[in-house]
Amino acid sequence: MTSQLIKITKKLYKQNFYQAILSALWLIFPLEFVAVTFHIIYEICFHRNGILEVILNLHTNLPGFYVISYLLKSTNDLTFITISLLLAFFTAENLFELRSKLSHEHLAGITSLFIYFLLIVETAPSLDFPQITEVAGNLLIPIVIGLLTGYGYSLLAKNSHIKLTVSYWATNRLIIIFSLLIVLIGAISFIVYQTQLFPNYLSQQLQNLIQVGNRPSFWKIILATFLSNIGHFFGVINDFTTTIGNHFSSGTVNLAYLADHHNLWKIPYPITLHSLYDSYGALGGNGMLLALAGTILMRVKNQRARLVAGLSFTQTLFDQGEALMIGIPILFNPLFLIPFLVAPIVSMSIGYLAIVVHLVPASAYVIPYATPSILRAFLGTNGNFGALFISLLSLVISGLIYYPFVSLIDQLTAKKEDDPHA
Structure with missing residues (x-):
C-alpha cells in the first residue's frame, strides 16, 4: 500500500495545480503561525472562559484588559483575513507562472485577490471582522479562485496571437482584467453559492439525523x-x-x-x-x-x-x-x-x-x-x-x-x- 501511495503522491506533486497550491501554502505559513499564536494568547488570557482568565480573573486584575483584548482580537481577525486573500493571490500567481512561463506584472494574483475579496464581502452576514473572518476561514474557496484565475490567465496567454510581453500586459491589462472579471466573478459566485447551499443543506440533514434523541x-x-x-x-x-x-x-x-x-x-x-x-x-x-x-x-x-x-x-x-x-x-x-x-x-x-x-x-x-x-x-x-x-x-x-x-x-x-x- 505504501508503494502505491508514494506513486500517487509523486504523480500529484508533478501537477501544476498541486505545485501551485503547495507553494502558496508554504508562502503563507509564517503569517499563519503568527496568527495562530495570537489566537492562542487571546483564547488563554482574554476570552471570558479562557483558562488563565478563569484562574487569575484577568479582566479584573489586569489594567487595560478590555483594550488589549479588543486590539488582540481585531489584529487576529485581520491577520486571518489577510491569509485567505494572500492564499488566493499566491495560488493564481504560481499557477500562471508554472503554466505559461511569462511575466505578467502580478495581474493573475491581483485579479484573484480582488475576486475573492468581493466574494467574502458579499457572502459575509455583515461587514464586521468576526463575520468576515468566519467566511474567510474556508480555505478551499480562495484556492479554487486562485486556480481558476491562474488557469484563465495562462489559457489567455497561450491562445493569444500576440506575444504577451511585459509592455503588452501593461498596455492591455485593463481590458484583460475586466474581461476576466465578468466571466470569473459570475463563475465563482455560482460556485460559492453552490458550496454554501448544498453542503449547508446536507450538513443540516446530517445534524438532524445525528441529533435524533x-x-x-x-x-x-x-x-x-x-x-x-x-x-x-x-x-x-x-x-x-x-x-x-x-x-x-x-x-x-x-x-x-x-x-x-x-x-x-x-x-x-x-x-x-x-x-x-x-x-x-x-x-x-x-x-x-x-x-x-x-x-x-x-x-x-x-x-x-x-x-x-x-x-x-x-x-x-x-x-x-x-x-x-x-x-x-x-x-x-x-x-x-x-x-x-x-x-x-x-x-x-x-x-x-x-x-x-x-x-x-x-x-x-x-x-x-x-x-x-x-x-x-x-x-x-x-x-x-x-x-x-x-x-x-x-x-x-x-x-x-x-x-x-x-x-x-x-x-x-x-x-x-x-x-x-x-
Whole structure:
C-alpha cells in the first residue's frame, strides 16, 4: 500500500495545480503561525472562559484588559483575513507562472485577490471582522479562485496571437482584467453559492439525523467526527462537531446530576461528544495533530518538516493545528488522509471502551478554553489519573498510526529538502 501511495503522491506533486497550491501554502505559513499564536494568547488570557482568565480573573486584575483584548482580537481577525486573500493571490500567481512561463506584472494574483475579496464581502452576514473572518476561514474557496484565475490567465496567454510581453500586459491589462472579471466573478459566485447551499443543506440533514434523541450514540459521534475531519482535510474549516454537541441536552443533564450527587461514575449520559471527541479524539485539534507533530519530530529527517513540526508543537498542545496543516502540508495531501481520519476514531474507541468497562469515569465537567488538550480528560473527570493515562495511550497509538505515513516524508523530499514543491 505504501508503494502505491508514494506513486500517487509523486504523480500529484508533478501537477501544476498541486505545485501551485503547495507553494502558496508554504508562502503563507509564517503569517499563519503568527496568527495562530495570537489566537492562542487571546483564547488563554482574554476570552471570558479562557483558562488563565478563569484562574487569575484577568479582566479584573489586569489594567487595560478590555483594550488589549479588543486590539488582540481585531489584529487576529485581520491577520486571518489577510491569509485567505494572500492564499488566493499566491495560488493564481504560481499557477500562471508554472503554466505559461511569462511575466505578467502580478495581474493573475491581483485579479484573484480582488475576486475573492468581493466574494467574502458579499457572502459575509455583515461587514464586521468576526463575520468576515468566519467566511474567510474556508480555505478551499480562495484556492479554487486562485486556480481558476491562474488557469484563465495562462489559457489567455497561450491562445493569444500576440506575444504577451511585459509592455503588452501593461498596455492591455485593463481590458484583460475586466474581461476576466465578468466571466470569473459570475463563475465563482455560482460556485460559492453552490458550496454554501448544498453542503449547508446536507450538513443540516446530517445534524438532524445525528441529533435524533436526547443523547448521541457512539456511532453518531464517530460519524460527526469523520465528516468534520474530511472537511478540515480539504480546507473547509467547520465547527460541525461543536454545533452538533450544543444541540444535545445530555451534557446539561450530566452537570445537573453532578451538582446534586457529585458522582461521575453514575452520570445519566456517560457517552457524549465531550467525553469522547473533546477528551480523546481531538488532542491537538482535528486529526490528533499533537500525535503527528510529535511523530515528525521523532522520525523525520527533512529539515523543513522538522521546523514546521517544532514551531507548531506548542500550538497543537492548545488544539491549534492550522499552522501544522499548512506548513507540512496536511491539507490536500494524500499521504495523510488515512491517518488523519483513522487516528481520532481509534482514540475515541479506546476512550469509549475505557468508559464502558468502568476503567475511568466519563469527562463531564466544563473545561476552560485553551486548556492543553492532554489535560482535558483529566480535568473533566475532576483529576482522575486513569483518564490522563487513557489520553496518553490514545496519543501514543495515534502516533503509531501516523508513523508509517510520516516515514514516507523523507522518501518524497530526499532530492531537495528545501524545495517548496516538495
